[in-house]
Amino acid sequence: xxxxxxxxxxxxxxxxxxxxxxxxxxxxxxxxxxWYRQFPKQxxxxxxxxxEGSKATYEQGVExxxxxxxxxxxxxxxxxxxxxxxxxxxxxxCSATMPSDYNEQFFGPGTRLTVL
Amino acid sequence: GQNIDQxxxxxxxxxxxxxxxxxxxxxxxxGLFWYxxxxxxxxxxxxxxxxxxxxxxxxxxxFLSRSKGYSxxxxxxxxxxxxxxxxxxxxxxxxxxIWGAGTKLIIKP
Numbered sequence: 001x002x003x004x005x006x007x008x009x010x011x012x013x014x015x016x017x018x019x020x021x022x023x024x025x026x027x028x029x030x031x032x033x034x035w036y037r038q039f040p041k042q043x044x045x046x047x048x049x050x051x052e053g054s055k056a057t058y059e060q061g062v063e064x065x066x067x068x069x070x071x072x073x074x075x076x077x078x079x080x081x082x083x084x085x086x087x088x089x090x091x092x093x094c095s096a097t098m099p100s101d102y103n104e105q106f107f108g109p110g111t112r113l114t115v116l
Numbered sequence: 117g118q119n120i121d122q123x124x125x126x127x128x129x130x131x132x133x134x135x136x137x138x139x140x141x142x143x144x145x146x147g148l149f150w151y152x153x154x155x156x157x158x159x160x161x162x163x164x165x166x167x168x169x170x171x172x173x174x175x176x177x178x179f180l181s182r183s184k185g186y187s188x189x190x191x192x193x194x195x196x197x198x199x200x201x202x203x204x205x206x207x208x209x210x211x212x213x214i215w216g217a218g219t220k221l222i223i224k225p
Contacts, residue, residue, distance in 0.1 A: 043203060043215045043216060044203070049212075091156075093159075104161060105149075107151075107158040107159050107160070109157065110158040
């Protein structure tokens with residue numbers, strides 16, 4: 001149980017376009033979903049935390065107008081990278097938690113974004 | 117501020133034992149996680165400790181000392197497939213995960 005999927009797994013786009021990444025909890029209802037970004041050889045950097053039906057909480061330095069997060073249901077959150085630039089190229093990973101004693105995060109497989 | 121420290125890289129031999137240390141400073145503490153991450157893949161859960169002591173799970177064990185702000189991950193009978201990054205993450209008082217930069221473990225035959 002506790003499977004999280006992400007789509008697409010890889011995306012290549014031109015500079016200036018927008019890219020949408022979906023994160024789904026397949027066999028549980030996620031109370032909270034998280035969006036991370038990871039650059040090569042670096043650790044995970046939390047971008048935002050989202051709860052179903054409410055606005056996402058963005059980490060300091062993350063532009064909420066550039067990285068749009070929609071958490072429409074308890075099983076789906078989307079991250080849209082608007083007007084993507086080459087410096088947005090990164091590995092984007094989502095995770096989800098369910099009610100538990102310690103809020104274990106279950107990670108999706110990640111999305112590799114390359115902006116040309 | 118909040119901080120997690122762990123070594124950048126370690127090398128060990130197949131079949132041996134390796135211990136990866138992690139120290140943390142967080143605003144409040146609700147437990148410590150270890151995750152394994154292979155290159156190009158998302159992290160996978162290894163262990164969670166919230167009480168002092170050693171938790172053993174097969175070849176992997178994790179230890180926590182809350183008074184020292186210290187944890188370690190112990191890997192026994194190392195296999196080549198254990199070559200990966202190991203991420204230490206502490207859960208603060210807001211139940212937010214504070215991540216370490218990860219320890220890249222290289223296993224040599």
